[in-house]
Amino acid sequence: MARSRQFIQLKTELPGPNSRALIARREASMPAGFGKSTQIAVRRAHGALVEDVDGNILLDFAGGIGALNVGHTPAEVVAAIKAQAEQLIHICALVATTEPHVALAEKLNSIVPISGPTKAMIASTGAEAVEQAVQIARAATGRPAVIAFEGAYHGRTLLTQTLTSKYALFKKGFGPFAPEVYRAPFPYLYRTAVGTDLSDAQKLELVWEAFERLLVAHIMPEHVAAVVIEPVQGEGGFIPAPKAFMRRLRETCTRHGIVLVVDEVQSGMGRTGRMFAIEHYDVEPDIITLAKSVGGGMPIAATVGRAELMDKVHLGGLGGTYSGNPVACAAALQAIALIERDNLCARAAHLGQLAGARLRQMQERYAIIGDVRGLGAMLALEFVADRQTRQPLSVERTWAIVQDVANHGVLAIRCGLYSNGLRFLFPLVITEAQLHEGLDVVEEAIARADAQR
Ligand SMILES: Cc1ncc(COP(=O)(O)O)c(C=O)c1O
Incomplete structure (x- = not known):
């Protein structure tokens, strides 16, 4: 079972039993073409923290795909x-x-x-x-x-x-x-x-x-x-x-x-x-x-x-x-x-610098990261199977990274023409400590994926 940290608090494995049950109902009642990037079902949220239907607390790095710059439920x-x-x-x-x-x-x-x-x-x-x-x-x-x-x-x-x-x-x-x-x-x-x-x-x-x-x-x-x-x-x-x-x-x-x-x-x-x-x-x-x-x-x-x-x-x-x-x-x-x-534009620039520096460090450590790019707090990693040829990492392996990140307590979403990227859209009200904790989770998942190459 993934471990609790300062902000991420886990009572069950992820996805928990109530998430699984609700997702089974979702899949039975909604068409198969309606995708979702994680297997987590959410009950409530505030700021950058989300509580799932099992009472686990996760960090939100997907931010409603960019709809939550001001955070959850301000x-x-x-x-x-x-x-x-x-x-x-x-x-x-x-x-x-x-x-x-x-x-x-x-x-x-x-x-x-x-x-x-x-x-x-x-x-x-x-x-x-x-x-x-x-x-x-x-x-x-x-x-x-x-x-x-x-x-x-x-x-x-x-x-x-x-x-x-x-x-x-x-x-x-x-x-x-x-x-x-x-x-x-x-x-x-x-x-x-x-x-x-x-x-x-x-x-x-x-x-x-x-x-x-x-x-x-x-x-x-x-x-x-x-x-x-x-x-x-x-x-x-x-x-x-x-x-x-x-x-x-x-x-x-x-x-x-x-x-x-x-x-x-x-x-x-x-x-x-x-x-x-x-x-x-x-x-x-x-x-x-x-x-x-x-x-x-x-x-x-x-x-x-x-x-x-x-x-x-x-x-x-x-x-x-x-x-x-x-x-x-x-x-x-x-x-x-x-x-x-709250001057969230300046905050975005600041958070973007912090996160960008961490992501570039990761790029030095893990060959699976081909590119780090973005503007302000709109940042993404692009994964590759081979840095030289830039062959995109497969959709399945990128998907597995996103699941690994989510199942360790950070809601995440992929991106990219080849579906081989991980994008960061955390709420701009996230604290620096929360940002670093979420990036730790991301880094650990990337290290695991990199080790499988
Ligand atoms: C750049 C851009 N344009 C348009 C859309 C479509 O917006 P909506 O999903 O609200 O229809 C999106 C959604 O992700 C987007 O990112």
Whole structure:
């Protein structure tokens, strides 16, 4: 049985009997295609600590896949949800207007890194936010095409699944996909021209040439409504786009009247050390998509963009039953207030430095770690079977590492185009001692996996 530590407190083996029983019910009642990265069932959580249904206390390094930057159940968010729920749970913004909805739109307009007037369209999920962004870009430009990147993840609706890359895991059996989506390589330099002695700058040049070739060989720029990019790819493996690439993309979009959409569903709300990852670049997007940590755990999302674009959609073209739900908006206002009040952006930068240093130490010790990368507290390890050839570690072996980590008391999740990475999305309110304890667990699991090579 895994052992208790200062924060991780274990009463049973993991997964415990109650977790197993609940997961058996989950599997019997839900479709097989609905995956989960651990076999743990959770009862309650606070800050970075989670209590499972057997009374074990675990550390959370998955953070609701990036939805919990402010931590689990922060008192202010809980109080706002309770207060709003007692007054009004729902009315539908297509019927009547509520103050929390308007206040959230105003707040988002005031914090997005886009100069000039902006407008915010609130939705419920990240996929919806991205889908809205594409609809707005098409309505504003009168053009059909959208360019997305290899390794991208934008959601599971038909259009966002089309924009999403990584075929076998997300797209198998679901075609035909939406038309007019074109794919460009992402500057994933660790896997560009492997085996050559090209410098990163030369590799970047190759990737950029491929982007320019796309605009000649596959689609004319005059037909492109939008380029949709994650400044730091999330599911794709926590790969920050190099600055030079983003700048060239911005210049190209400006030159051809293409709407630049940055998808910050995962990288936004303080995670990278700035409120938005795009603030690390000297680049302004036309539209930014947000979700996850906007709501402190409540389902809420937003498409925020230059007002003259946002206003191009005809009356009736936007909105849904739950757009701007007042309980979700009240939670979001408090979650954003906490990020600002507690300076969680600076905290993310600090935690990212601490964790990054530990991960680089691990890389020196264990050959199974091919790459350590990320931005701020958006960090990942990429595992390899062979450092020289960079052959990705198998999905099964990476999966086994994630299970080993979870079964020793740290909820974790993989990532990467080859599903061979481990990503870190701990709440930004985690203490340094908790962070180190969780990293100890991660390191021990990696040492065990490395020893099996
Ligand atoms: C960058 C990015 N865009 C969009 C989405 C989709 O968000 P949702 O799952 O809320 O639809 C995700 C989800 O992980 C994401 O990481």
